Amino acid sequence: xxxxxxxxxxxxxxxxxxxxxxxxxxxxxxxxxxxxxxxxxxxxxxxxxxxxxxxxxxxxxxxxxxxxxxxxxxxxxxxxxxxxxxxxxxxxxxxxxxxxxxxxxxxxxxxxxxxxxxxxxxxxxxxxxxxxxxxxxxxxxxxxxxxxxxxxxxxxxxxxxxxxxxxxxxxxxxxxxxxxxxxxxxxxxxxxxxxxxxxxxxxxxxxxxxxxxxxxxxxxxxxxxxxxxxxxxxxxxxxxxxxxxxxxxxxxxxxxxxxxx
Numbered sequence: 237x238x239x240x241x242x243x244x245x246x247x248x249x250x251x252x253x254x255x256x257x258x259x260x261x262x263x264x265x266x267x268x269x270x271x272x273x274x275x276x277x278x279x280x281x282x283x284x285x286x287x288x289x290x291x292x293x294x295x296x297x298x299x300x301x302x303x304x305x306x307x308x309x310x311x312x313x314x315x316x317x318x319x320x321x322x323x324x325x326x327x328x329x330x331x332x333x334x335x336x337x338x339x340x341x342x343x344x345x346x347x348x349x350x351x352x353x354x355x356x357x358x359x360x361x362x363x364x365x366x367x368x369x370x371x372x373x374x375x376x377x378x379x380x381x382x383x384x385x386x387x388x389x390x391x392x393x394x395x396x397x398x399x400x401x402x403x404x405x406x407x408x409x410x411x412x413x414x415x416x417x418x419x420x421x422x423x424x425x426x427x428x429x430x431x432x433x434x435x436x437x438x439x440x441x442x443x444x445x446x447x448x449x450x451x452x453x454x455x456x457x458x459x460x461x462x463x464x465x466x467x468x469x470x471x472x473x474x475x476x477x478x479x480x481x482x483x484x485x486x487x488x489x490x491x492x493x494x495x496x497x
Contacts, residue, residue: 270284329358332481336362342459343361344356346455356372358372385419386443426479428444442478444475446490449490449491459474
C-alpha cells in the first residue's frame with residue numbers, strides 16, 4: 237500500500253534506489269555483478285556502482301574483488317537484531333493500523349493453523365462511532381468467509397473434497413456452493429475475495445492471504461465493515477489495498493516475491 241498520501245515529506249530518490257539495490261542483493265542470495273543489479277533494479281549502472289560502494293563501506297554488502305560481485309554483508313544482521321526477538325504479528329501493526337485509518341474499517345490479521353483454522357492474532361479498528369469489533373483469539377474454520385475463499389484458492393483441493401468441506405461449514409447465511417466455488421476461482425485470479433453477509437449477517441468483508449516463499453498461506457488479512465457504510469467502489473479499493481499489504485507482509489516476513497513500495 238502506497239503511503240505517499242499519508243507520510244509528510246518528499247521521497248528521496250537516492251534513498252529509494254539504495255533500498256531497492258539492498259533488497260535485491262539480499263533476496264538474490266548469490267553473488268552478482270553491478271550490471272545485473274542495475275538491470276534488475278532499474279537503477280543506472282553508474283548510480284548502482286556508487287550506491288554499492290557506499291553499502292560496502294557501511295558493511296551492509298560485501299564485495300569480492302576477484303569475481304567483482306556483491307553479496308549481503310553481516311551489517312544487515314545488526315540492523316535486523318532488534319526485530320529478531322519481536323513477535324511477527326507485532327511487526328505488522330503499523331500496516332494494519334494504516335489500512336484501518338485509510339478505509340475506516342476493522343482490519344484483522346488471522347493466523348492460519350496446521351489444523352486449518354484461522355485465529356485472530358491482531359486487529360485495528362477505525363474511529364467511527366458505530367463500528368465492528370472482534371475479540372483477539374477468535375477462531376473460525378479456514379475455509380469460511382472471505383479469507384476462506386482465498387485459502388481455498390491457494391489450497392486448490394479437488395471440487396469433491398471442497399464440497400465436503402463446505403458442507404461442514406457454519407455460516408449465518410450460507411451461499412450456494414456454486415457461488416462459493418465461483419468466488420474461489422475469482423480469488424485465484426485476482427488474489428482477494430469478498431463476503432457480503434454470508435459469514436456474519438449485516439457485515440461486508442474483503443480479504444487476501446499472506447503467503448510464504450513456498451506460496452503456502454500463513455495469514456489471512458481481512459477488512460470488515462457494517463453493510464451499507466461503504467460504496468462498492470470503496471470496498472473494491474479496500475480489497476486492492478489489502479492484497480498489496482498482504483503481498484508486502486509476505487515479502488518482509490517470509491521472503492516471498494517482493495513488492496516494491
